[in-house]
Amino acid sequence: MPELKFEPARLRLARELKEWSQTQLANKVSVTAAALGQYESGTTRPSARVVTELSTALDVPVAFFEIPVTDTHDGFFRSTRRTPVAHRRHARALAHIARDLVGFETADYTLPPAFIPPVPPPTLEAPREEIEERAQEVRKAWGIPRGPVPNVVNLLENNGIVVLRLPLDTADVDAFSLPFPDHPVVVLGSDKNDRARSRFDAAHELGHLTLHGERVWGMKEVEKQAHEFAAAFLMPADEICDQLPRRVDWNAFFELKRRWQVSLAALLMRAKTLGRMSDSTYLTAVKAISARGWRRVEPVPLGAPERPSHLQRVITSEGARKQCEALPQHLVRAIGAANSA
Numbered sequence: 001m002p003e004l005k006f007e008p009a010r011l012r013l014a015r016e017l018k019e020w021s022q023t024q025l026a027n028k029v030s031v032t033a034a035a036l037g038q039y040e041s042g043t044t045r046p047s048a049r050v051v052t053e054l055s056t057a058l059d060v061p062v063a064f065f066e067i068p069v070t071d072t073h074d075g076f077f078r079s080t081r082r083t084p085v086a087h088r089r090h091a092r093a094l095a096h097i098a099r100d101l102v103g104f105e106t107a108d109y110t111l112p113p114a115f116i117p118p119v120p121p122p123t124l125e126a127p128r129e130e131i132e133e134r135a136q137e138v139r140k141a142w143g144i145p146r147g148p149v150p151n152v153v154n155l156l157e158n159n160g161i162v163v164l165r166l167p168l169d170t171a172d173v174d175a176f177s178l179p180f181p182d183h184p185v186v187v188l189g190s191d192k193n194d195r196a197r198s199r200f201d202a203a204h205e206l207g208h209l210t211l212h213g214e215r216v217w218g219m220k221e222v223e224k225q226a227h228e229f230a231a232a233f234l235m236p237a238d239e240i241c242d243q244l245p246r247r248v249d250w251n252a253f254f255e256l257k258r259r260w261q262v263s264l265a266a267l268l269m270r271a272k273t274l275g276r277m278s279d280s281t282y283l284t285a286v287k288a289i290s291a292r293g294w295r296r297v298e299p300v301p302l303g304a305p306e307r308p309s310h311l312q313r314v315i316t317s318e319g320a321r322k323q324c325e326a327l328p329q330h331l332v333r334a335i336g337a338a339n340s341a
């Protein structure tokens with residue numbers, strides 16, 4: 001029998017797409033969980049017959065197991081409490097599929113090469129001012145003029161980052177990113193029909209890719225830095241500081257929300273961080289936001305969230321069709337549907 005190509009990491013991806021443990025998968029095929037563990041670690045290789053069984057059980061084409069995997073760390077996930085680990089791994093595996101899609105050399109459409117300015121902070125305890133400087137370095141490297149960023153998602157895509165909105169059945173997964181060296185993937189949650197929050201999420205993930213990359217992840221300091229980066233990237237201190245009111249002047253905040261395309265919550269926090277607003281005034285404002293139900297739905301809606309477009313262009317391009325056949329078709333369709341205009 002001819003030797004099959006078999007990428008061990010593909011088996012794990014296919015299993016995580018089903019949200020199954022090795023034991024659960026073993027119950028559906030003729031090999032043990034221990035054998036599956038050995039296939040996944042690359043210690044042994046499955047026979048052609050077993051690969052066919054795995055393909056049927058896992059709902060992926062046999063050719064799926066032959067595609068090389070570009071690997072990276074577990075991803076920049078936020079608080080891990082809200083989302084069960086199986087859901088997170090499922091979402092991470094979907095991000096891998098998105099990465100596969102743009103890795104195909106389609107004749108008609110390819111992404112621009114990635115340009116991610118690396119701006120690592122000196123330490124995990126670097127003061128906020130250092131992180132703010134790095135956010136401005138990225139704005140400068142990308143040639144963003146002064147003022148609000150018009151469209152964060154387009155900006156990321158134009159710099160070679162794959163932006164993916166998750167299909168609806170993954171609604172409890174927050175935004176996260178994976179720093180693949182060729183085309184990093186930023187995943188935005190499907191559940192936030194809120195332009196301001198979605199822009200902030202995208203800027204937060206950009207913070208991870210530029211500040212942290214493959215070096216550090218999974219620590220609360222890293223999350224704090226990405227948040228500081230996002231605030232500074234979307235609202236540069238030297239531009240917004242004088243515009244922020246010192247008192248709880250809602251009309252002024254509504255106007256700033258329209259102009260800067262960020263949430264009231266983010267603007268209030270910015271006013272406090274930059275010393276425009278005292279802690280007690282900030283607290284009064286936050287209480288008012290809660291009392292008025294604005295924590296759930298803020299006033300001054302900004303319209304639909306920014307939409308990714310590059311992934312859909314790849315999926316629908318003629319040249320990609322043949323190569324897409326090696327991927328699970330139902331997932332390619334779900335990704336396409338979640339990312340079409």
Ligand SMILES: [Zn+2]
Pocket residue numbers: 076077078204208222223226
């Ligand atoms: Zn994060």
